Amino acid sequence: MAEARVNEYKLHFLVLVLVALTEFIGTKKISIGIGVIALFPMLYALVLGGAISWPKFKFLSEKEMNVAANILGVSFLIFIAKLGANIGPELPKLLGSGVSLIVQEMGHIVGTIAFGLPIALWLGLKREAIGATYSLDREPNLAIIVDKFGANSAEARGALGVYICGTLFGAIYMSILASILGSSGLFHPISLAMGAAVGSGSMMAAATGSLAVIFPEAQKDIAFYSGAANLMMSIVGTYVCIFFSLPVTQKLYAWLEPIIGRKGASSAAEGGRKSA
């Protein structure tokens, strides 16, 4: 371990208190014109945790926050085990939905690019747009971009920007999005469950959690299908990113940038951070 010793028990204790407190408060549903927003323990835990770690309070050191991020990864593994255990008893059902599993995976890949790239270009991003929109930009995707373009490249800056936003408010945003899409009545809970497996632990937990609150009767199905979609993502995700998403995004960028891109907005002015 390169890092100096951090008292992990402080973190575990805080989480224990957060979990006990927020589970005690329980789920609340708030109706807002376009749908129902589900407020539930994990969201309170996220927000309260965020308040505790707010740098101004100096309650947690940067090292402790990094350790918390590592433990977050470990805790997601137990969640994964639970999702897998939901699939096992009904393994044949998994094979029965093979086609939709593959197609929804395409949706995960296409969605970031088809939706993100044109808007990024329209907003005036240059090569940052490639890194920002070729994937959801979690750790493995960042590694791919840095490996290919270098840590100081415009592409890496774009990817890092989305990564930071994802860490900071990805989970909250996903849970709101899941609530709105879920209560819109446009989609079946099973489709939404597959969509929720976006390839980020905290975002997926928040999205599937929201769905489970909105469709309590479909909770088993939600766990089943989001688990299956997540498994699919974790098996093919990295390879698809390297061999498909990234080259396609680059091609589309070369084609679309002269059409949608803003003239005069220089690459260096966008994305903010110059060095990663």
Next chain:
Amino acid sequence: MNQILTIFIIGFIALIGNWIGYKVPFMESLPGILLLAVITLIGMGFTRILPFKSPVIVWISLFAMLATSPFFPGNEYTAAAIAKINLLALATPILAYAGLSLGKDVHLFKQLSWRIVVVSLVVFTGTFLFATLFAEIVFKIQGKF
């Protein structure tokens, strides 16, 4: 090993959450949590001894599926024990740890341009919406719902 202890501590926290939030008595959750912890550890260990790099999530998923599938000895007990652990009780600790790690990125965020923030939201929306839409279309074509 530190991570083994970490897994059991997280398991304990989830157990408390499962008890307070979902009214499953402590002792009733215990076997399920222990099984989840053991499956997770086997997956982590297996990933480590493999001669090539592979995502740990894949192995944990596969071992959990295997342990609860109809051909595995004791699968019914395993599945029933794990079914007692509410999915949300396992998700709350994840987001609590996520919350405690948020502060480290606040200063990075302040250096970002607003455009990248907008693009992020669009990217998050795109991946969720398109995957949902594609799945919905296939299920509709197949006549599943």
